[in-house]
Amino acid sequence: MIVAIDGPSAAGKGTLARRLAQALGFHHLDTGMIYRAVGARLLADGADPAEPERAAAAARALEASDLERDGLRSEPVGRAASIVAANPEVRAALVEFQRRFARRAPGAILDGRDIGTVICPDAALKLYVTARPEIRARRRFDELQARRESATYAAVFQDLQERDARDQARGTAPAKPAGDAIILDTSDLTSDQVFAHALDLVRGRRG
Ligand code: DC
Numbered sequence: 001m002i003v004a005i006d007g008p009s010a011a012g013k014g015t016l017a018r019r020l021a022q023a024l025g026f027h028h029l030d031t032g033m034i035y036r037a038v039g040a041r042l043l044a045d046g047a048d049p050a051e052p053e054r055a056a057a058a059a060r061a062l063e064a065s066d067l068e069r070d071g072l073r074s075e076p077v078g079r080a081a082s083i084v085a086a087n088p089e090v091r092a093a094l095v096e097f098q099r100r101f102a103r104r105a106p107g108a109i110l111d112g113r114d115i116g117t118v119i120c121p122d123a124a125l126k127l128y129v130t131a132r133p134e135i136r137a138r139r140r141f142d143e144l145q146a147r148r149e150s151a152t153y154a155a156v157f158q159d160l161q162e163r164d165a166r167d168q169a170r171g172t173a174p175a176k177p178a179g180d181a182i183i184l185d186t187s188d189l190t191s192d193q194v195f196a197h198a199l200d201l202v203r204g205r206r207g
Helices: 013-024 032-042 054-060 065-069 075-083 088-102 115-119 133-146 153-169 191-206
Strands: 002-006 027-030 108-112 126-131 180-183
Touching: 002 013, 002 115, 013 027, 013 108, 013 126, 013 191, 027 088, 032 054, 032 065, 032 088, 054 075, 054 088, 075 108, 075 153, 088 108, 088 115, 108 115, 115 126, 126 191, 133 153, 180 191
Parallel strands: 002 108, 002 126, 027 108, 126 180
Antiparallel strands: none
């Protein structure tokens, strides 16, 4: 069984995907980490993530160990990830790895931006997890503070808006809900409520 969870940054999809995978005994892939790993590799080499050929080469050369790099969750790496993710050759180089992962038994949960639309259009359940921008910025800001990374709320909010705009406007696999996705707005829900609701939906689809 494949569960696709898409949505913008800091909407709660990662937490939800991890909890569901644990409850169901499914494999989980946070696909944002793949784009982050490509971005991090370029930054480490002093390359510009916006340079199409360098970015595509980095995506093709990506190894599993790149996903273990330190600092993948930092803001500069997130920005680089959003830039490389707009590159069609980068996306093409990463499709097969994600599809192979999705076929793992007894089931897989992939979270990202284009799982329900491009990577796994036949997923048994598609969720689009979202929340109001101010709430997502607050969650991201609190996360950064907990990790003692310096940031202001205003800068986090602006960065999130820019990233959403870039992810939604790109020509290849723009971030958007699949036509058959169930929209889950987590703005006014606790993570326990989101989890309970999503688990019911998975169980419903499993019969
Ligand atoms: O979810 P995240 O913040 O870790 O994702 C980092 C960037 O990667 C984000 O700007 C969008 C991009 N991304 C994507 O284009 N497609 C995916 N399936 C996952 C992430």
